[in-house]
Amino acid sequence: MRINMENNFINISELNIQDPFVSIFPVGNDTLESIRQDMDTNGFDPIFPIIVWEGKNVVVDGHTRFAAAKALGLEEVPVLFKAFENEDDAVLYSFHIQRNRRNMSDDDILRCLELLDTIHAVPKKQKNLDSPKPTRKETNEIRAKELGISPHKVDKARKVLEYGTDDIRESVNSGEKSINKAFQEVQEIRRESGEIKGKPINGLGSAAKYTQTLGKFLKELTRIREDGWHDVSQEKALADLEAIIELIES
Known part of the structure; x- marks a missing residue:
């Protein structure tokens, strides 16, 4: 990636808006109106x-300002x-620059987890057969760092993507349900089908x-x-408490 540090002014009609960039973090109506008013003033x-x-005039970041x-x-x-170098390089840049300036909602997490998994998936012909495949736990830990959430929540989101019905996934994407709620529904469906064994655990034990x-x-x-x-930052303490909450809710 090469950066031209000089700002240029360009006719807005020359800029192109297209997926997947515009879909990484959809433009919110309230945010758009706030920026529009500020820009008008x-x-x-x-x-x-x-x-x-x-070279492509595709907007990579700044869709709300656009x-x-x-x-x-x-x-x-x-x-x-x-x-x-390529679209994946541009998408990852767009994701990281936007991720660093916002709090990820559950619909953001689900959408971006799927996007990152797709980008980081290595075609079979390019895989190094001598290199061990990362375990699910290792992959979840990597995604957790990218998304700024706990590996436990990544695993829940992944199960929603893997086993959830279209309606369940859409309910998270629309903000109707949390990942925790959707995960619980997915597990109940899998339990009823016999895919996983055991009764739901609703309590904390003894x-x-x-x-x-x-x-x-x-x-x-x-x-x-x-x-x-x-030696303990406030951010770490709060993140640990969030992990405890997720453990209880699961």
Whole structure:
């Protein structure tokens, strides 16, 4: 990937909008209206140009700014051209730059997990037979880092993609259901079909063991707090709590 650091102004009619770039993180109506109003008042800030695939004039990042400028009837917009080796390279750039500035919703996670799996899939003829295939756990850990979520949630999302009906997947994509809820429905369907064995686990097990474990956990957290949180970031602590919530809800 080569970057041209100089901003250029280009006629908006020369820019192309196409999948998969426009579908990675769909433009939200509320965000679009907010940016449109700001742009109407203050103009298009060239500090935040539209990122364009050099030589193809395809918008890689900045679809909301593009839509707002078009709605306002702007003829020219600031762009930053970048050269990419191929579409996968451009899509990964688009994903990472947008991922870093937003909180991923469950529909984002499901859509982007499928996208990343597709991009990272290696054709059979290109596989190195001497290299061991990553395990499901290893792959989930890689995707978790890319998506900024726990491997446990990645595994749930993957099961929704693999075993969920079209209606279940669409309910997550539309924001109607969470990944946790969809996962529970998928597991129940698989359980009823006999694909997986055992009864649903809705509790936390023995109440006495739970109370004892919780007591030890809180006691240790108190000790760490009193010693100082020097080696534990707030982000890590909150991420760990999220993992505990996911474990309980599963």
